[in-house]
Amino acid sequence: MTASVPPVESKGLVLVVEDDRAIADLVCLYLRREGFGTSVETTGAGALDAVRRLRPVAVVLDIGLPGSDGIEVCRSMRAGGDWTPVLFVTARDDEVDRVLGLELGADDYVTKPFSPRELVARVRTVLRRAGGAPGGEVLTVGRTRLDLGQRRVWTDDAEVSLTSTEFELLAHLMRRPGQVFERSQLLSAVWGYSAAAGTRTVDVHIAQLRGKLGSASPIRTVRGVGYSADASC
Ligand code: CA
Numbered sequence: 001m002t003a004s005v006p007p008v009e010s011k012g013l014v015l016v017v018e019d020d021r022a023i024a025d026l027v028c029l030y031l032r033r034e035g036f037g038t039s040v041e042t043t044g045a046g047a048l049d050a051v052r053r054l055r056p057v058a059v060v061l062d063i064g065l066p067g068s069d070g071i072e073v074c075r076s077m078r079a080g081g082d083w084t085p086v087l088f089v090t091a092r093d094d095e096v097d098r099v100l101g102l103e104l105g106a107d108d109y110v111t112k113p114f115s116p117r118e119l120v121a122r123v124r125t126v127l128r129r130a131g132g133a134p135g136g137e138v139l140t141v142g143r144t145r146l147d148l149g150q151r152r153v154w155t156d157d158a159e160v161s162l163t164s165t166e167f168e169l170l171a172h173l174m175r176r177p178g179q180v181f182e183r184s185q186l187l188s189a190v191w192g193y194s195a196a197a198g199t200r201t202v203d204v205h206i207a208q209l210r211g212k213l214g215s216a217s218p219i220r221t222v223r224g225v226g227y228s229a230d231a232s233c
Contacts, residue, residue: 044069060119061089062089063089070089173218
């Protein structure tokens with residue numbers, strides 16, 4: 001990790017993409033009060049780079065940006081296999097129509113002017129949905145299939161019973177196949193607290209997951225780094 005990466009707060013990092021600095025500052029203030037870490041980008045290109053670099057738990061994405069707009073940013077993320085939850089910020093009714101016409105994942109929107117409190121509540125909603133409300137998104141890596149909406153997992157055709165935490169951990173890995181996550185990143189994303197709580201927790205749950213998934217487990221250990229979900233396992 002480079003020095004430019006902001007510290008991961010207890011509930012994980014939210015990327016705020018907004019070219020109006022005053023709005024961005026206000027949104028960040030309220031998110032931090034709720035225990036989220038924050039980072040700001042003011043352009044679409046910067047946002048795409050930051051999503052890859054910082055791996056936020058959610059993105060607050062203004063549609064009206066200079067250059068590529070928020071919808072194009074979200075499309076690029078999805079096209080690249082990135083299903084990080086997005087909360088759109090819209091300024092006009094026609095933008096609302098465009099957002100509603102999208103099927104880009106576990107998304108929601110707020111319309112300007114919004115109350116910061118409402119925005120934070122919506123961030124929580126998209127995070128909860130991404131954890132598995134109806135949506136029907138199914139992830140497949142190798143022989144393992146995971147239905148985010150139904151919160152069910154199968155290896156080959158046999159259903160595997162997982163605890164809620166095991167499910168979240170596997171879902172987090174399978175959302176970005178091949179991407180290696182450090183233990184501290186998994187702790188922050190799945191348990192919602194920072195590395196101080198003990199990365200051993202992650203190892204224990206990975207071991208349990210492997211035990212349940214058996215030879216079909218897509219989880220790969222990357223020595224000295226962490227874990228990934230990999231079809232070649
Ligand atoms: Ca704007």
